[in-house]
Amino acid sequence: xxxxxxxxxxxxxxxxxxxxxxxxxxxxxxxxxxxxxxxxxxxxxxxxxxxxxxxxxxxxxxxxxxxxxxxxxxxxxxxxxxxxxxxxxxxxxxxxxxxxxxxxxxxxxxxxxxxxxxxxxxxxxxxxxxxxxxxxxxxxxxxxxxxxxxxxxxxxxxxxxxxxxxxxxxxxxxxxxxxxxxxxxxxxxxxxxxxxxxxxxxxxxxxxxxxxxxxxxxxxxxxxxxxxxxxxxxxxxxxxxxxxxxxxxxxxxxxxxxxxxxxxxxxxxxxxxxxxxxxxxxx
Numbered sequence: 528x529x530x531x532x533x534x535x536x537x538x539x540x541x542x543x544x545x546x547x548x549x550x551x552x553x554x555x556x557x558x559x560x561x562x563x564x565x566x567x568x569x570x571x572x573x574x575x576x577x578x579x580x581x582x583x584x585x586x587x588x589x590x591x592x593x594x595x596x597x598x599x600x601x602x603x604x605x606x607x608x609x610x611x612x613x614x615x616x617x618x619x620x621x622x623x624x625x626x627x628x629x630x631x632x633x634x635x636x637x638x639x640x641x642x643x644x645x646x647x648x649x650x651x652x653x654x655x656x657x658x659x660x661x662x663x664x665x666x667x668x669x670x671x672x673x674x675x676x677x678x679x680x681x682x683x684x685x686x687x688x689x690x691x692x693x694x695x696x697x698x699x700x701x702x703x704x705x706x707x708x709x710x711x712x713x714x715x716x717x718x719x720x721x722x723x724x725x726x727x728x729x730x731x732x733x734x735x736x737x738x739x740x741x742x743x744x745x746x747x748x749x750x751x752x753x754x755x756x757x758x759x760x761x762x763x764x765x766x767x768x769x770x771x772x773x774x775x776x777x778x779x780x781x782x783x784x785x786x787x788x789x790x791x792x793x794x795x796x797x798x799x800x801x802x803x804x805x806x807x808x809x810x
Contacts, residue, residue: 528585530613531805533626533798534593536560536644537673537720539572540798543582548809550802554578558644561605562595562664564716569608579612586616590805592626594645597662624649628656629804630797631766637791638759640749642779643769644723646672648753659756665719671742671749673723673771679741680725681708690737697728730774742775746782755786764791 528551529544536558543551556579557572558564564572574580589609596602606620627639628651640648646669650657665674683689684697697703711721732738754765765788772779773795783790794800 528582529588529805530579530586530590530616531798531802532559532589532591532593533623533630533796533801534559534591534596535623536563536594536717537723539593540796541576541579542798542802543578543586544802544806548806551582552578553798558717558720559591559593559605560595560717560719561593561601561608562598563719564595566604566608568716569605570612573608573612583613584615586613589613589616589618591618591620592623592629592801593620594623595664596620597622597624597647623647624658625656626797626801627766627768630794630800631768631792632764633804633807635764637764637766638754638757638788639766639768640753640772641768642671642749642772644673644720645669646675646749646753646769646771648749648757650757650759657757659753665722668752669719670752671745671771673726674719675745676729676741676771677722677725679745680728681722683741690735693732693735693737696732700728701725726771733775739778742778743782746775746779747785750782750786750788754788759788761787761789763788765789766791767793768795768797770795 530541532539532541539556539559542553545551554576556576559569559572602620606618609618624647627641631639632651636651636653638650647662662668669675684694712718729738772793776793780790
């Protein structure tokens with residue numbers, strides 16, 4: 528049995544492939560970002576999914592692509608967690624950017640970007656992934672991500688910059704008491720996931736001028752820091768992965784055009800394309 532996983536900070540999608548190279552099942556766990564989730568919690572999130580535990584001794588390979596796995600230390604933490612559970616498996620842990628590349632371009636060159644709970648970008652030349660800068664995560668970077676927009680919404684609400692009608696709906700949907708917010712940001716695990724939970728609010732109001740304005744600003748920041756430094760032309764394929772890109776496609780395409788680029792494709796969830804890539808590699 529082979530397991531393929533695409534792990535974001537909010538959720539991780541898993542697909543099991545049997546010995547006949549057929550899909551056996553798929554499941555979703557909570558996010559498994561080793562940069563922000565403690566080791567024991569990573570373990571709990573896996574062992575609490577009975578479909579995975581039921582086959583743990585039968586798994587021979589795991590290909591895990593995850594947020595927070597772009598640097599050696601957190602990547603090793605997750606690798607060790609997986610090895611302790613799936614004792615007979617060969618473990619391969621790589622960053623989610625690589626999964627995005629495989630899902631979007633396969634083996635062809637292109638600019639590939641992630642706009643989900645977090646954000647990132649790279650240029651794939653057909654063989655190697657090139658990054659302009661390492662991601663420092665949700666506090667310093669992650670432009671135009673779910674957690675980025677969550678911070679914008681919270682600040683605007685507290686600074687009374689949010690339109691009154693939207694602010695009332697925002698207040699009705701979330702617990703906005705200062706102590707509760709600070710508890711989740713500074714005392715609880717997954718503060719990036721907590722912040723990103725507010726971004727879902729924007730999907731319901733994406734036609735509102737206020738929401739369009741902050742989306743446009745966030746997307747332009749992402750292009751400025753994460754795409755334009757690659758100095759590519761409109762002829763370079765440009766791919767986006769993630770729900771933020773998917774639900775705000777129209778604004779994203781206009782932002783790309785403004786920057787003399789063109790969006791080639793937007794993939795909400797890369798796991799199906801990732802499965803196809805690995806099946807081709809197994810042939």
